[in-house]
Amino acid sequence: MKKKWKALLCSGLIAAVAVIPEAAQASTYYSDTDTNADVLDYIENNRREERNVGYSEEQKQLLLDALEMRKNLRDPYDPTKHVPVAVEGDELFYDQRNGDFYAVGKVKIMSMEAQSFQSEEANGNLVKNEINVPGKGHMLQMTPEQAKIVLDGYKTQYNYGTKTGKMEDVNGKVDHQFVKAKRIEFYPDKIIAYDGYMTRCSAIHPDYRTTASMIEIYPNDKMICHNIKFYLGSIPVYSAKKQTFKLNGRNSGDMMPRVGYNNNDGLWISKDFRHYLYDNLYLQTHVKYTTKHVFRNNASIVFEHPIGRFELMTGFYQGYNHTWLKKAPSFAYTKTFRIKELPFTYKFYYERGSWNQGNIHSMHTFYSFDVSHDTIDIGGNHRLDLSANYSITRESANNSSIKGLGYAALIRRDVNDRWSYYARYSYSQINNKNSLFNMDLDDYSRKFAMGFSYRFDHSNRMVVGTGFDAGERTLKDIDLYWFHDMHCFQSIIRYRAKRHEVGFTLQFSPW
Numbered sequence: 455m456k457k458k459w460k461a462l463l464c465s466g467l468i469a470a471v472a473v474i475p476e477a478a479q480a481s482t483y484y485s486d487t488d489t490n491a492d493v494l495d496y497i498e499n500n501r502r503e504e505r506n507v508g509y510s511e512e513q514k515q516l517l518l519d520a521l522e523m524r525k526n527l528r529d530p531y532d533p534t535k536h537v538p539v540a541v542e543g544d545e546l547f548y549d550q551r552n553g554d555f556y557a558v559g560k561v562k563i564m565s566m567e568a569q570s571f572q573s574e575e576a577n578g579n580l581v582k583n584e585i586n587v588p589g590k591g592h593m594l595q596m597t598p599e600q601a602k603i604v605l606d607g608y609k610t611q612y613n614y615g616t617k618t619g620k621m622e623d624v625n626g627k628v629d630h631q632f633v634k635a636k637r638i639e640f641y642p643d644k645i646i647a648y649d650g651y652m653t654r655c656s657a658i659h660p661d662y663r664t665t666a667s668m669i670e671i672y673p674n675d676k677m678i679c680h681n682i683k684f685y686l687g688s689i690p691v692y693s694a695k696k697q698t699f700k701l702n703g704r705n706s707g708d709m710m711p712r713v714g715y716n717n718n719d720g721l722w723i724s725k726d727f728r729h730y731l732y733d734n735l736y737l738q739t740h741v742k743y744t745t746k747h748v749f750r751n752n753a754s755i756v757f758e759h760p761i762g763r764f765e766l767m768t769g770f771y772q773g774y775n776h777t778w779l780k781k782a783p784s785f786a787y788t789k790t791f792r793i794k795e796l797p798f799t800y801k802f803y804y805e806r807g808s809w810n811q812g813n814i815h816s817m818h819t820f821y822s823f824d825v826s827h828d829t830i831d832i833g834g835n836h837r838l839d840l841s842a843n844y845s846i847t848r849e850s851a852n853n854s855s856i857k858g859l860g861y862a863a864l865i866r867r868d869v870n871d872r873w874s875y876y877a878r879y880s881y882s883q884i885n886n887k888n889s890l891f892n893m894d895l896d897d898y899s900r901k902f903a904m905g906f907s908y909r910f911d912h913s914n915r916m917v918v919g920t921g922f923d924a925g926e927r928t929l930k931d932i933d934l935y936w937f938h939d940m941h942c943f944q945s946i947i948r949y950r951a952k953r954h955e956v957g958f959t960l961q962f963s964p965w
Contacts, residue, residue: 486774486948486957488896489933490878490903491919493864497874497907498915498937509596513604516594520568527566537583537614538566543576553581565614568596573610583615593621601629601645601673607638617642624650628671629701632656635669645671652677655942655962662686662942662962676700676730698730716948716957718776720745734758740769750778762789767807773894776957780810784818797828811891816851818891832865839864845883849890858883875906879924900924905933913939 483499485492509517523540541548544559556577557563563585564570571585572592578585587610595603605626612619619640626633628645635650646668653663666679676698683693691711711725724742731737739753752769768783784807791800801824809818826841839862846857862880869875879902886895905919914937921931932951937944947958 485917485935486776487919487933488775489905489919489921489931490864490876490880490901491905491917491933491935493866493876493878494874494905494907494917510604512594513596513602516564516568516570516596519564519570520566520596523564523566539580539583539614540564541580548580553579555580567614568598569614570594571610571612582613584611584613586611591621593626599673601671603628603645605633605638612640628652629673630654631671631677632660633669643672645673647671657942660942672701674701692725698728700728700730712959712961714957714959716776717955719747719750742770742772747778752781762787771893773892775892775894777892778811779891779893782808782810784808799826799828800824801826809891811893814851814890816849816890818850819846819848821846834867835869836865836867839866847884847889851890854890856884856888860884872909873906875904877904878902896921897930898923898925 483495483502485495523538527538540563541555541557542560542562543557544561546555546557548555554577558575561573561576562570563572563576570593571587572594573587573589575589576585576587576591587608590606590608591610593603593605593607593610595601603626605621605624605628607621607624607626609623610619610621617640621638621640622636624633624635624638624647628647631652631654633647633650633652635647637648639646639648647666648668650669651660651663651665652669653660655661655663663685664679665683665685667681669680670678672678678696678698679694680696681693682695682697684691711723713721713723715721722742722744724740727739727741729737729739735755735757737753737755740751742750744750750770750772752767752771754765754767757764763786765786765788766783767781767786770778770780772778784805786803786805786807788804789802792798793800801822803822803824804820806817806819809816822843822845824841824843826839830838830840832838842859842861844857844859846855848855860880860882862878864876864878866876867874881900882896883899884895885899886892886897889895900923902922902924903920905917907915907917909915916937917933917935919931919933919935920929921933922928923930930952934949934951936947938947943960943962945958945960947956949956
């Protein structure tokens with residue numbers, strides 16, 4: 455047979471493609487603010503997630519084609535048989551006796567599991583689920599629970615039944631990482647790239663990249679790099695024999711250093727590292743160098759378990775107002791939980807340890823119990839959040855004890871894709887006037903804060919936040935933020951108008 459040909463050549467179904475694969479969570483953004491502008495952080499984090507999850511037109515089309523293929527399946531589904539595969543080609547030869555095929559021209563091979571290969575020439579055996587692309591090929595994969603793949607390479611071999619294969623001289627994208635490697639191997643539970651690099655910068659010559667002799671990628675779980683080197687442009691920054699990156703954790707995107715400036719620290723550069731000892735036990739380190747304070751590092755050992763989160767920490771920690779505090783060491787326990795179908799989230803937090811700030815040294819003990827109601831829709835796209843807490847703070851340095859209730863009520867509204875605003879009233883028993891340490895506290899207890907976010911275009915957004923002393927009825931703080939995306943970087947500029955303080959952060963996108 456020799457003609458333009460398209461057919462469903464084998465029957466059976468392994469997995470439905472109606473479910474879109476989950477993406478690894480992008481690095482979470484947190485505002486440095488004393489005007490409660492952090493309640494709008496979800497805008498930045500949603501945008502990062504949208505950028506992380508975004509699909510190209512060919513990826514969307516592959517999902518649609520796989521669904522259409524499933525609808526047109528004639529034979530009954532039998533998971534013990536072969537994966538359904540459709541083949542197109544300008545010229546195609548197929549031997550029905552043994553399943554061998556050969557295709558040339560505009561060749562497209564697609565499985566019902568939302569995998570496709572495109573090339574000018576291909577051959578293989580559909581009974582054995584084998585395909586071979588001897589020359590250049592283009593691979594797409596949108597299979598649920600597997601890595602999203604868009605790759606170009608040579609000498610491709612793949613078996614749909616065993617989900618194993620290989621490709622040489624590879625260039626493209628695996629999940630959220632742009633990859634270039636001499637060879638890639640495919641397995642049911644992982645992908646291995648040899649002698650290559652990975653980056654989240656889409657430029658032809660990336661601004662930053664991570665090279666490794668071998669990179670193991672476990673979709674939606676972790677990435678293990680062997681003989682790793684991190685480059686800024688062509689300049690090596692650091693290296694390690696082996697490093698593991700979590701792909702589904704809160705800090706899964708914090709693989710690159712950040713640089714910035716503020717009045718208190720001068721110029722600074724920081725980098726987070728995480729080393730997993732076991733699946734739920736890891737060492738977290740934060741390295742920061744400032745021109746005014748030299749090194750300000752901290753480290754912690756974290757154990758996460760259903761019964762709670764345990765953390766032993768030591769080093770320098772910085773508050774949102776850029777004050778520094780040293781813990782040497784301190785232990786913290788956190789437990790967050792819900793009770794059946796009640797619309798409340800409960801959180802218990804305990805910390806005890808040696809705190810040092812300036813000439814103040816104290817054994818610091820803190821207890822808090824927080825209750826927050828699920829977000830309430832009050833109409834007109836307005837959302838109401840209510841919370842309350844009871845806390846106790848004890849200090850050995852002056853034998854002080856501060857205890858009492860706190861509460862907050864927050865209203866938010868997304869007017870449209872550009873505008874959002876908030877208003878928040880809160881009361882806290884603890885403040886800078888009665889606390890021994892100046893760390894993430896206001897100078898007053900009764901606070902009213904309000905502000906807004908406005909997006910000018912795809913690359914520019916501003917946030918304005920204000921903080922009022924509700925007891926004295928005076929304006930205390932005005933924070934202004936400017937978010938600007940450029941090439942493979944994002945800059946965030948902050949101006950504290952009442953204090954005439956300027957700061958900026960420059961970080962690699964997508965963060």
